[in-house]
Amino acid sequence: AAFLSAAGLGAGGAAAPRWEEKPLAPRPLAIWVTRCREFVALCIGAWRLGLPIVALSHDLSDKEAEQGRSQQVARDLRPFALLGDERAQELW
Numbered sequence: 741a742a743f744l745s746a747a748g749l750g751a752g753g754a755a756a757p758r759w760e761e762k763p764l765a766p767r768p769l770a771i772w773v774t775r776c777r778e779f780v781a782l783c784i785g786a787w788r789l790g791l792p793i794v795a796l797s798h799d800l801s802d803k804e805a806e807q808g809r810s811q812q813v814a815r816d817l818r819p820f821a822l823l824g825d826e827r828a829q830e831l832w
Contacts, residue, residue, distance in 0.1 A: 772796040772824030
């Protein structure tokens, strides 16, 4: 959570939403890293900051389906940031 917050990806001290008012869902943080300890740490840190996440794949055997899913996530969910290695730049 400290790493994400230091990178300016926190909720900025915003109050928790009042769900009875049916607010719009916040835009997610897209994570495109290998599923490992760092992935789990990023997810837990984002959740501690109140950020929803969407995990993107880069290891599917069907690369066309993988690219289509990434494009759909970008178009429909409009993540506010993408965390990944240097290969993540090829997504958007």
